[in-house]
């Protein structure tokens with residue numbers, strides 16, 4: 001039996017990985033207070049994209065951990081990881097009345113499947129995947145900009161790294 005998958009926006013996939021993933025929580029200097037609250041916007045967005053059976057925290061965390069390495073990998077390794085995940089969740093295209101969707105043969109892997117489908121679509125569209133270059137951050141991002149030169153998950157991390165680089169530069173000058 002095939003299970004049709006919800007269509008998750010790319011920005012929601014990165015939000016889920018950043019808010020529920022084990023690695024972003026461990027590396028981040030943000031205070032970690034556990035999984036997002038019931039009113040958190042990411043949870044609301046997931047419920048909106050998946051109205052009939054939005055998954056619980058443990059499943060979101062497990063799916064987030066499954067796809068985090070895809071963002072951290074180089075191009076060739078990323079292709080291998082995505083192919084492995086497509087196989088693991090038995091992901092297949094599914095023709096719908098209005099568009100092309102995706103389905104999985106594994107009911108317990110529906111969230112991983114939906115996230116992988118979104119990432120495959122993003123890579124197909126030529127988007128870059130990455131992990132934030134800031135020292136205390138492992139949040140992921142999708143870069144669809146024409147220049148493809150994004151390095152940070154957020155303006156906050158970009159600003160923090162700029163200050164850090166500036167201080168290091170001044171300290172060097174004082175020493176020299």
Ligand SMILES: [Zn+2]
Nearest residue numbers: 132137153157
């Ligand atoms: Zn960051």
